[in-house]
Amino acid sequence: MSDPILVLAHIDETSQINIGAREALGFAQNLSENTGRPVECGLIGADNSSATAEVTELGATKVYTIEDSLLARFSGDNMVSAAAHIVSSSGARIVLIGRHPSTLEFIPRLSRRIDGTCVMNVTRIETINEQYTEIEAAVYGGAARALYQIDSTSPVVVGLRPAAAEAPTPHPENSSDIVELNLELLADRVRVITEATADEGPRLENAEIVVSGGRGLQNAENFALVRELANLLKGMPGASRAIVDEYWAPPTEQIGLTGTTVAPALYVAAGISGASQHMAGCSNARLIVAINSDPDAPIFKYADVGIIDDCLAVLPELIELLR
């Protein structure tokens, strides 16, 4: 049986595929090696030409593309219609989607539209046979895993957990069949009144160094210590949800399951306890440094290097030394 493994990606105004799509192609490749199914890719965006070349290098043997200027910004209604069109054209029963801010809407809606199923935060696909597919997902913030058993006769849309796989090595000599599909787009039922514009500056998810603070900072003013240390290290500041809820830091700086996922070379966690939901966003850092006054704080289970002390005393010393 060789219905394909289909990776779907939205191409925004950068015209590039994002990290989530690259991880999904890596996941697809591993699955393809185990099952003999070909890897195909569906691209939805305003200009997919360079992304088409990129996914071909990363292993897609066939690329479906739907292009329209209306698709540069994620539009739920049109994205779901476009994706459903691609899934039915490809005949895929395994559809993979990597991390992207839209997945909370896109994946479940798509799965319903194609009369299939979906699983989010997927870590592994264990079994695929004619009757059922077994898929493992991170649940309870990452503290547990659930094995889902899913009917194989309809497509399953799989939302991958960040870093569920590594991006494949590009092969510039690869080639692919390109299938251009058309779709009549409609005005989205959801209208944009004011749009957030991405900062031109560096992005948290790409930062090489992240310094994060949690409730151990004691108050909003002390978050300045985190910002200053991040600055001196040429990194970016991050926060636990506890202090975002307290308005000490903006939601855009939240690290974790329901915030941004980072994978920096260095992650410094000051006054953060290490709840699974927080660690879901940073456990792929190459080096984790924890500063916490409680020697029993769970963060020390995840950290590579630890300082057991008051972060309000340690952070100023680090700042002083780096100035």
Next chain:
Amino acid sequence: MHILVAAKQVLDPDGINSYALWGRLEVSEDGLGFNTGATVPQIINAYDEQAMEAALQIAEVQEGTRVTAVTVGSDTAPDVLKRCYAMGAENTIHVHDDEKQSGNPFRISQILATVAKNLGDVDLILCGRQGSDYDQGAVPAILSEDLGMPFITMASQINFDEQTQSLHVDVVTPNGPETLACNLPAVVAVSNEIGQPRYPSSRRMIQSRRNPPTVFRADELLPGPATEKMSIKLLTVPEVQGNCEIIEGVDPKEKAKHLLQILRERGDLNV
């Protein structure tokens, strides 16, 4: 306006976290729960409580707004409805369903869609953005498809705009806040950025006993034999391997020095 709030019961995530962090989280014999007993209480999913709060905020400014709360779950689930009632819901609905089905968002959505259709006059359905148990966040979006309604998630503020007779929803995005709009009826999923939910009134908490939920059985509300396309077979707990080098030092200054030394010696960091 008639607002339907969907809320579910979950094991207190803070309790599960403490068990997990001390390496004591164990899966129960049937493979579908944990051996935490009564030490980890069943509570209302926090995002759903925030959805309830959002509904009440709309009701405060929008005259004639009614809020109905619905939950799908087994015997203990009505506790969630008591809380919603005490916060200010007028009516509550309990759809009794087997706990084992809770991992199938398509089933839950179908049930909720039937509840909404049977009520007949629902203008807005509010849900939490995800359950803190399975973290799937699938039900609200599936529900919008089941009902053919527009969908907005990650809401941090919801207003009804009189002038355009449409819903204005502030949402959280990685690039910062945005405002979106859509016509009613709609499904909106609420995030924690909406703020602390109000405390339930103790007077209404007591009254909730005299105002029990309307109860349905799931199979009464599902069209034909329920499609069982997916289910959770087994929960497992991954092990966390601790291997942390604790930095020595007489005071914070010395520890800070040692840390920088270690970071610099690695050579792969530009510090």
